[in-house]
Amino acid sequence: MVTLIDNKKAHVTTKRARHPEKQNRPDSVPLRKPDWIRVKAPGSKAYQVTKDIVKEKGLHTVCEEAACPNIGECWEQRHATMMIMGGICTRACAFCNVTTGVPLPLDKKEPQSVAEAVATLGLKHVVITSVDRDDLDDGGAQHFADVINAIREATPETTIEILTPDFLRKEGALEVVVNARPNVFNHNLETVPRLYLDIRPGARYFHSIRLLQKVKELDPSMFTKSGIMVGLGEERKEVLQLMDDLRSADVDFITIGQYLQPTLKHAPIDRFWTPDEFKSLEQVAYAKGFLQASCTPLTRSSHHAGDDFAKLEQARAAKFARLS
Numbered sequence: 001m002v003t004l005i006d007n008k009k010a011h012v013t014t015k016r017a018r019h020p021e022k023q024n025r026p027d028s029v030p031l032r033k034p035d036w037i038r039v040k041a042p043g044s045k046a047y048q049v050t051k052d053i054v055k056e057k058g059l060h061t062v063c064e065e066a067a068c069p070n071i072g073e074c075w076e077q078r079h080a081t082m083m084i085m086g087g088i089c090t091r092a093c094a095f096c097n098v099t100t101g102v103p104l105p106l107d108k109k110e111p112q113s114v115a116e117a118v119a120t121l122g123l124k125h126v127v128i129t130s131v132d133r134d135d136l137d138d139g140g141a142q143h144f145a146d147v148i149n150a151i152r153e154a155t156p157e158t159t160i161e162i163l164t165p166d167f168l169r170k171e172g173a174l175e176v177v178v179n180a181r182p183n184v185f186n187h188n189l190e191t192v193p194r195l196y197l198d199i200r201p202g203a204r205y206f207h208s209i210r211l212l213q214k215v216k217e218l219d220p221s222m223f224t225k226s227g228i229m230v231g232l233g234e235e236r237k238e239v240l241q242l243m244d245d246l247r248s249a250d251v252d253f254i255t256i257g258q259y260l261q262p263t264l265k266h267a268p269i270d271r272f273w274t275p276d277e278f279k280s281l282e283q284v285a286y287a288k289g290f291l292q293a294s295c296t297p298l299t300r301s302s303h304h305a306g307d308d309f310a311k312l313e314q315a316r317a318a319k320f321a322r323l324s
Helices: 045-056 071-076 110-121 141-154 173-179 193-199 205-218 236-248 275-287 305-323
Strands: 002-006 012-016 081-084 125-130 159-163 184-186 223-230 253-258 292-295
Touching: 081 110, 081 141, 110 141, 125 141, 125 305, 141 159, 141 173, 159 305, 173 205, 184 305, 193 205, 193 236, 205 223, 205 236, 223 236, 223 305, 236 253, 236 275, 253 275, 275 292, 292 305
Parallel strands: 081 125, 125 159, 159 184, 184 223, 223 253, 253 292
Antiparallel strands: 002 012
């Protein structure tokens, strides 16, 4: 995935294109952001401390790679979502700002580096995600397990949430990750099934549903979680059907946030859902039986993850109390 730049043939240099699969797409017309979608630019001292620790350990974070709008708030609180297995993804989802290309070999020292960063930041709850690694026989499952084990050894009290790829066509990979016993297993559906071929072409909607269902079959005590974006062209009734699909897989927690277009080459924003529409979705989610629902314009999978984990535990305890 290399772009050659010929400067009048005087010399030739190489430059890696961040999104080679999107370069030839026409620019879309951007929509003006409403007031409720705006955030304060990062820049506090605490933000800089988190940034320095991440840089010192040579880590990738989804906060930076995916251009998350909440990076200022989260890093100010010394929360960062670690993105393992490098910063190059083998897939080319239309919404995603992570670099697409041929990944580098796995860094065997990464599990220890992540564990050290978690300890240095003093995290009580950590979220670990990754790029897709279709090039690996197990999709990176063992690397996930190694990171979980390293964190458990370094900071046993830290609760661990993972946000995984779909491990499509990786037999036995899911079992490896579940056996490492993260506290929360998150895998995002991202959008409704009708839009998969355009938005998430490398994935399969019902495979992702089955993945989440199988987590519960392997370990009924493990919390499961999934999230989507709205504003890609979905209809409300499709979102409600997706909720039913997740509940049929016994998923505990759903997150729904507004899609924000990383560049004009990415999938365009169809519309901005209003705060009232998000509130309505949250009410429906609870009515359908989710233990936890976070539905706001700026909701992201890892936003307030530690607080949400505590709420999950409380909600399950309350549910068991009602049933006993």
